[in-house]
Amino acid sequence: MGAVESNIVSYAKIGADARTAAETGDRxxxxxxxxxxxxxxxxxxxxxxxxxxxxxxxxxxxxxxxxxxxxxxxxxxxxxxxxxxxxxxxxxxxxxxxxxxxxxxxxxxxxxxxxxxxxxxxxxxxxxxxxxxxxxxxxxxxxxxxxxLPLAKLLGAERDSVQCYNTSGGYLHTPLDQVLKNVEISRQSGIGGIKLKVGQPDLAIDIERVAAVRKQLGNSFPLMVDANQQWDRQKATRACRAFEEFDLTWIEEPLDAYDFEGHAQLAERFDTAIATGEMLTSFGEHAQLIMGEGSDFIQPDAPRVGGITPFLQIMSLGAFKGRKLAPHFAMEIHLHLAAAYPIEPWLEHFEWLGPMFNEQMHLKDGRMHVSDRPGLGFSLSExxxxxxxxxxxxxxxx
Incomplete structure (x- = not known):
């Protein structure tokens, strides 16, 4: 038997014994x-x-x-x-x-x-x-x-902790004196930034609240505001102009979530960064926002866009276009994703979900740290x- 014939026989035997990837694996x-x-x-x-x-x-x-x-x-x-x-x-x-x-x-x-x-x-x-x-x-x-492996490590972590800001202490239903107390509690707990809700019918009330918190925090501590889509373009322009003096990290959702063009105009016009994206529910919608230059910070939410698979697509496009990342809510998931983003991101802290899980997250020196627990690192509590x-x-x- 010649060499060619021998090789054909060998490959035929290997082919008969081998199984494909589709025929093996877990189910x-x-x-x-x-x-x-x-x-x-x-x-x-x-x-x-x-x-x-x-x-x-x-x-x-x-x-x-x-x-x-x-x-x-x-x-x-x-x-x-x-x-x-x-x-x-x-x-x-x-x-x-x-x-x-x-x-x-x-x-x-x-x-x-x-x-x-x-x-x-x-x-x-x-x-x-x-x-x-x-x-x-x-x-x-x-x-x-x-x-x-922790999910962040599986994805290829860029960092082992993410700077973290708190939202839950600054809602509009909270009186200003309590907001100031909440701000101090958050700062003492190790939080790295504070976000306030704005969008009062009277802009002067928003300005008063933001000014009071900025005075308490000092000029260098990161401060953000969130209007939850409640302004039209004219009101948003006035508000963004008024907030410029407070050196905010970003102004969030000043316009309707789907007004990509309007957000882009604000991002171009003002020094303060514009953030939006939490209400979008697919990669395609986020692609429109990112490619339309609609914000400085993108704020995808993994549960809202369909999970981690589309979130990773959003991350790739966002990084390619040089956008900063600040995922919305669900810090138990987003810590791992933000840790894998190439541009320094922010993580939103909500303590609401704490009772639902047996494990706790580790906040220190303004940053949330990735634990060594495998996967997302949580299990359902009693x-x-x-x-x-x-x-x-x-x-x-x-």
Missing amino acids: IAHIKLSLVFLPLATPVSDAKVLTGRQKPLTEIAFIFAEISTRDGHSGIGFGYSKRAGGPGMYAHAKELAPHLIGEDPNDISRLFTKLLWAGASMGRSGLTTQAIAPFDIALWDLKARRAN QALSWTAETEEFGKKP
């Missing part, structure tokens, strides 16, 4: 979905409440997905909704869950696309993408846990279980 065996309502101790009001567009926030709906595989690996993820939509998200998540049973948990990008098209008749943003987020986040958590309204399971436990 998703079981999914548990939970609808949990987190009550807030004090109803929360921002500018949307003062203008009558929304009611005070009294609770937050969370949809948790706990995914287990045939080989014994597991991950947990969540999505959320404020004021309305939680039961709708949960209902759609129940429609999506069966599509994952038997799938390879490694194929996260493909599975995101699969779930996106499963609900595409309702669109590829909004509730349909937000219902995907618990699964996508759980799969990334599973992947990092399997590697025995308190979260007591707040659970509904559960449903799919597949079989391994």
Whole structure:
């Protein structure tokens, strides 16, 4: 037998014995979905409440997905909704869950696309993408846990901690004297920045509150404001001009979230940075914002855009265009993502979710530090279980 014939026989034997990647690997065996309502101790009001567009926030709906595989690996993820939509998200998540049973948990990008098209008749943003987020986040958590790495390290961390600012002490329903007390408590706890809500019907009240906090903090401490989309272009221009003297880190959502052009004009006109993006619910919407030069800071929210998979796409485009990053809410997830962003980011601190998890996050010297726990590094507490309204399971436990 010649050399050529020998090689053909050898390759044929190898081909007969070998298996492809599709024929091997782990498989998703079981999914548990939970609808949990987190009550807030004090109803929360921002500018949307003062203008009558929304009611005070009294609770937050969370949809948790706990995914287990045939080989014994597991991950947990969540999505959320404020004021309305939680039961709708949960209902759609129940429609999506069966599509994952038997799938390879490694194929996260493909599975995101699969779930996106499963609900595409309702669109590829909004509730349909937000219902995907618990699964996508759980799969990334599973992947990092399997590697025995914090998610930030799995993604390739640029840093081990992220500068962190507090929002929850500066809502519009809070009297100014209490705001000043909250500011001091936050600063003593190790927070790195303070954000105030603005958008009062009378701009003079906003200016008074911002001036008082700036005086208390001093000129160098990072201070941000958030108007929650409540100004038109004329009011936003006046407000941005008035706030220039306070050396703010950014002015957030001065206009409607989808007024990309208006935000771009403000970003070009004023020295103070413009931040927006938290209300956008897909990579495509964020791409419009970023490519339209619509802000200096981008503020994607992983649960709102559909999970970590689209968030990473937003990060890549944002970094390419030189945008700064300040993810919205859900610091338990966003700490890991912000730690992997090449440009120094900010993390938003909310203590609201603390009772829902057994583990605590580590804040020190103005920065939130990535723990050494694998994955996202959290598990549901007994308190979260007591707040659970509904559960449903799919597949079989391994």
